[in-house]
Amino acid sequence: MKTKEYTISVFTENAPGLLLRVTTVFTRRKLNIESITASESEIKGIHRYTIVLFTTDEMADIIVNQLEKQIEVYKAFKHTNEELVYQEIALYKIRAKSISQADYTEDIVRKFSAKVLSITNDYIVIEKTGYPEETKELYGSLQKYEILEFVRSGRVAITKPMKSLEEHLNEKENIYKSK
């Protein structure tokens, strides 16, 4: 069975304890979460988790069902990378002394479409938003300097299909009303 990268989006109430219920859907099956982010969605009061993992298509379906089984989960979706526009953000803290020529920093920043967030006498903080390969590539280029800290956010993703969350939710409510 072929595994590939899936992004699972989960829309939930902002309820305490729900993060545990969401993550145990993965952990009890020994599935390793590559990244997880949580934030508010476009609908007030509804939170959105974005979870990336490698798995099979069958398992991705099972996970979506198991997530939707949680009472406070509205809806879960699985997406392959082709169905998404996604990005992550990386921050790099470099020792200032190791990268003294100012032009050179600008070169790198321009070449990678990165941004300098902060410059002090001790360090420079560079920010790069992009695909994981891109943030990794920049890491590679910066490695000849002294990297003091490096951090990457989890993935944030927007789906390509046009059906909105609101439509999905209205569907749910209409089903209820028709009963």
Added chain:
Amino acid sequence: MKNRNWYEKKNVSGSEAVILSLLAEKTELLFGYVGGAIMPVYDALYDYIDNLNHILTRHEQGSVHAAQAYARASGKTGVCFATSGPGATNLITGLADALMDSTPIVCITGQVNSKFLGSDAFQETDIISVSAPVTKWNFQVTSAKEIPEAISKAFYIAKNGRPGPVLIDITKDAQQELFDFEYKSTDFIRTYLPFPVKNDLLISDAVNVINNSKKPLIIAGHGVLISDASKELADFVEKANIPVATTLLGMSAMPADHPLYFGMVGMHGNYGPNINTNNADVIIAIGMRFDDRITSNPQKYASQAKIIHIEIDKSEINKNIKADYPLCGDAKEIIQEMLKNVKFKERAQWIRSFRDCYDIEFEKVINNQTKPYSGAIHMAEVINTISEITKGEALIVTDVGQNQMFAARYYQFNKPNSFISSGGLGTMGFGLPASIGAKLGAPERDVILIVGDGGLQMTIQEFATIVQNNLNIKIVLLNNEFLGMVRQWQEMFFQRRYSYTEMSNPNFTAIASAYGIESKKITQRDELADGINLMLKSNNCFFLEVQVGKELNVLPMIPAGESVSNILLTYEN
């Protein structure tokens, strides 16, 4: 205090609100055990003794199993109380059991004062995190005004859709706080849609497949009983002329003497339905979840058949076995819909194959086990005798192990909802407390517990609960002085190396007597029927110990992981 309005009251404590909420949900009876963090609730309960009956068990595990069986016997939601810390953690086994076996229960636990949360205060356990994986939903209340809504949601969630356990944890300060109580029943939760939409098109496709099938088999699970669809199932089976089997928890969904009923599927199920699972052209699975005790090896399970899967819990569809026709919804509704267009078809040869299989099983297994003429008393013969004497009308509660399998195999159930047993979790110790809940949930019925010597000793203290509440429960101990089911596996798969399965037991009838329970021990075959009659005629609880063969085996058996076709009828050591 009859006919009061439980829905609003000014200036009440959180504790009284708990009681009023339960009364608003029409709770009449609950189980529980006291302790520091739940004392305010018990104090409030003291004022409502005439409205709400509380049963003090002798262990919180007893409360939760009793609540489960009460729910299963009565069709209502079971309720139990426990204190924080050890009281709450003692509920975990029952919650896990109820989640597996789709049982609606609401457990209310006390919690330390909210300002101590997270400080490792005396008897503080993070029961919300601990119970999350074994509850359908749980919620912590830290202020009194949250109580009515939390309890109202708890009842809605426990009962609707696929039923399950819910836990509400209430801090002691919330129990003591005063507020104006107002209760609204929940009928909608925006994230939770318990009733899936019927897909009429798919249903009619499935009916076509059934109408054209030559060798269909229906497997009826617990869902048939939960949705009260036994009658619809029988109508369907008869109208379409399709053989039917049940799962362990589907037991009693069909009357045992129905000409199209061929017993149980699964590891210790009947020969015909197991073998024919891999011969059928269509499997119609209703309210069941293709547990591995049924499929054994999912890769070698019914791969030739089209699968029609009727199931209310969408997450069960395609989880274990892929469905060609996933019909997500309430079993009763879908069967009713299918009944409209399903047609009778002659399937004489197919139906005869089940009868032939039964004859083989009868000769090789059933006859020898239910009618041995020499040797030690057989568990099967005890069950068979009870079944004959009670005419299949009793409500049978079991523990776990060989006693459970023999009860399921040999009791000839005549009425639906007559078998209460721990299926998915296989919880030893379930039986005795469950028999308490069953009797209180269905007081008009004869409740008979079948239990092994191992399982009985896991919750034996509930004898006291039975006596204190004067419950007329019949307890049949099948004593083989072994942890029988595990011993059987050691015999069959571990070269008879009996590692820690033999038990030297106490004098059980003396224990029963010490608790004040009438008792009798049977050691001889010719005393068996008289002993059972004596037990049944008693107006009180009765404890009947039967000394059975030490090394009996449950057969047939599908060895774990084998194809269902490889079911063993006999086993020679």
